[in-house]
Ligand code: HEC
Ligand code: HEC
């Protein structure tokens with residue numbers, strides 16, 4: 001309770017309090033009658049009376065907010081999980097004295113409740129969380145500083161270790177020409193679209209399609225795409241193969257490109273799927289199936305003559 005008997009008592013709080021107490025106690029004081037005077041007498045004997053007869057109730061956040069509109073508004077709009085009672089953090093307040101220079105001493109400390117959530121690299125909480133009453137409002141330029149001693153690495157990677165590690169392991173032009181803060185620009189957490197900077201391989205492709213084959217954090221390394229990736233997406237670059245498979249309808253035409261090419265450039269052999277269907281003799285003479293079958297994308301077999 002020590003807080004409420006502070007040395008600093010602004011005059012408006014007295015005015016508000018006084019009005020409240022007068023309306024609350026005034027009528028009771030005026031009802032008169034023998035019983036009430038007796039009670040009053042007793043009260044005088046045993047303790048405070050009149051305007052001092054009440055317990056002081058702690059101020060609610062709204063009451064603090066009457067004077068501290070700015071802090072209250074931040075909490076109201078962007079307080080997030082900090083929307084609890086002011087005095088949970090401000091165990092003491094109105095005790096600042098410029099002569100003592102005790103500001104830092106009386107202010108709440110993040111670490112009393114949080115310890116070091118981002119590890120020992122980030123001890124100075126309020127460098128980034130500049131507004132404790134809106135703890136997730138973070139100025140972007142505090143985050144994209146270079147990490148000393150590590151060329152081309154920005155602070156982002158210290159927290160986002162997975163993306164940082166992928167960047168380092170499989171570098172692309174994104175490392176040198178864009179970097180984290182070039183894509184995730186301006187606001188922390190913003191996610192860009194590839195199409196902000198690139199044309200698609202073909203008209204009907206959308207942003208989400210890009211991620212089937214590319215990771216933004218290792219863009220030059222084509223990832224293991226899912227088997228359902230549409231054949232037309234491959235056809236955007238391999239036009240002839242795609243149109244052969246489409247137009248010369250064989251049982252291969254029903255297959256996905258990715259079934260025979262599970263990663264980019266990988267080729268599953270005929271034998272992986274068919275074994276040696278024509279008997280040992282023939283296959284000894286013609287080791288290459290394509291001597292007769294010409295093209296997996298353009299079956300069936302050329303008749304030997
Ligand atoms: C999550 C903890 C927390 C809560 C809840 C909180 N504050 Fe604060 N407040 C702080 C911290 C930390 C500072 C210190 C800022 C600094 O060191 O400059 C602060 C500073 C202040 C200041 C000094 C001026 C300023 O903005 O730096 C005032 C006034 C203040 N708070 C009022 C309030 C009021 C009123 C409420 C409730 C409506 C409230 N605070 C709720 C943590 C909190
Ligand atoms: C009647 C107006 C009024 C009310 C109500 C009020 N304050 Fe203040 N408060 C002030 C003034 C005036 C100052 C000094 C100037 C400044 O820093 O804004 C101050 C300063 C502060 C400070 C910074 C300096 C210090 O000594 O702590 C904090 C923190 C603070 N108030 C918190 C609170 C909290 C929490 C509440 C509610 C429990 C509250 N105040 C209620 C007027 C008020």
Ligand code: HEC
Pocket residue numbers: 079080081082088089108109110111112113114125126129131132135136
């Ligand atoms: C009195 C204890 C207390 C103090 C002091 C305090 N916090 Fe918190 N903070 C909490 C609690 C409790 C939560 C909610 C935790 C949860 O639900 O996971 C929280 C949540 C947060 C969040 C997440 C907010 C959200 O909406 O998701 C951030 C960021 C944060 N605190 C930063 C800070 C910083 C920075 C400081 C110092 C300026 C600070 N806190 C001071 C108790 C405190």
Ligand code: HEC
Pocket residue numbers: 110111114115116117118122123124125126127128129136138142143155188189
């Ligand atoms: C380099 C900038 C930076 C520093 C320094 C920093 N933080 Fe953070 N903090 C962030 C960012 C960015 C987030 C993510 C905010 C979001 O989710 O939008 C965050 C999130 C949090 C959260 C939310 C919990 C979570 O993991 O989602 C808490 C709590 C927190 N910080 C507390 C602290 C405390 C306590 C300190 C000091 C010991 C501190 N931060 C120092 C940038 C920083």
Ligand code: HEC
Pocket residue numbers: 118122143144154155156157159160180181184188189190191
């Ligand atoms: C101090 C630690 C910290 C720093 C520095 C930091 N972040 Fe974050 N970031 C977080 C936390 C915590 C979250 C929220 C929790 C989560 O989703 O991992 C987050 C969330 C994100 C998200 C959203 C993730 C999602 O799932 O939507 C992106 C994108 C992001 N950060 C990018 C960046 C970039 C780019 C930088 C550098 C400019 C950066 N961060 C700097 C801690 C940090």
Ligand code: HEC
Pocket residue numbers: 156157160163164167174175178179180181182183184191192193194211216217
């Ligand atoms: C070329 C643009 C680009 C660059 C450069 C880039 N990112 Fe991303 N990042 C993205 C896109 C796009 C996504 C969304 C990917 C998705 O949805 O799978 C993303 C997602 C993320 C996420 C959220 C991951 C998740 O699982 O939710 C984080 C965190 C992140 N990036 C951090 C970073 C960091 C750190 C760097 C630098 C080392 C970086 N990014 C560099 C474009 C980029």
Ligand code: HEC
Pocket residue numbers: 171172173174177178182183192193194195196197198210211214215216219220
């Ligand atoms: C902020 C702009 C920006 C965004 C967003 C972006 N890129 Fe890039 N990207 C570039 C620049 C700049 C280059 C290097 C110049 C060039 O090749 O056009 C590049 C290069 C590439 C390369 C070639 C890499 C190399 O090393 O050869 C690929 C692949 C690529 N981007 C794919 C993507 C994909 C996929 C996405 C979405 C996940 C994406 N980019 C998002 C700007 C961007």
Ligand code: HEC
Pocket residue numbers: 194195198199200201205206207209210211212213214222225229233234264
């Ligand atoms: C089916 C897989 C696939 C999809 C889907 C895909 N890409 Fe690609 N992309 C590739 C392959 C493979 C390469 C490498 C070609 C090479 O080696 O020259 C490539 C190369 C690139 C390049 C660098 C070379 C160039 O053409 O400039 C960029 C940029 C690129 N893709 C952007 C995108 C974007 C944007 C999308 C989404 C609209 C996308 N990609 C969707 C497979 C794909």
Ligand code: HEC
Pocket residue numbers: 201225229233234235236237238257258261264265266267
């Ligand atoms: C952006 C254009 C692009 C897209 C999209 C693309 N490729 Fe390619 N692909 C190339 C280029 C360029 C080469 C040759 C250079 C190389 O090996 O990277 C190639 C090589 C190949 C090879 C190896 C050829 C050989 O001679 O070894 C196969 C197989 C292949 N691609 C299949 C696919 C499949 C399947 C898809 C769809 C999942 C696909 N490609 C999507 C551009 C692309």
Ligand code: HEC
Pocket residue numbers: 231234235238241242245252255256257258259260261267268269270290296297
């Ligand atoms: C039934 C399996 C199968 C299917 C389906 C298939 N391929 Fe192939 N592909 C192969 C085999 C086997 C080879 C190797 C042929 C050789 O050795 O000459 C090959 C070779 C290639 C090559 C390199 C040689 C060339 O002909 O240019 C490319 C590019 C290619 N395939 C792309 C594709 C694309 C794109 C699709 C889907 C439109 C696709 N493939 C569907 C089995 C398949």
Ligand code: HEC
Pocket residue numbers: 249250251252259260268269270271272273274289290293295296299300301
């Ligand atoms: C990923 C497995 C796979 C690979 C690799 C593969 N095939 Fe097939 N092939 C099939 C399937 C599945 C069928 C359809 C079988 C059925 O319906 O009975 C088929 C059918 C065929 C047929 C019959 C076509 C028709 O329309 O009747 C021929 C001929 C054939 N394959 C030849 C080859 C040759 C030659 C190669 C190598 C260049 C090859 N296949 C590679 C899976 C594969």
Ligand code: HEC
Pocket residue numbers: 270271274275276277278282283286287288289290291292293300301302303304
């Ligand atoms: C000497 C020429 C020749 C060679 C070499 C050859 N085939 Fe064939 N294959 C044929 C002929 C001819 C047919 C029948 C075509 C038809 O029915 O249209 C055939 C049919 C097939 C069929 C379809 C069978 C069916 O029951 O429908 C498959 C699958 C097949 N071949 C796979 C292979 C594979 C795998 C190899 C290599 C290991 C291979 N072939 C090598 C000539 C050849």
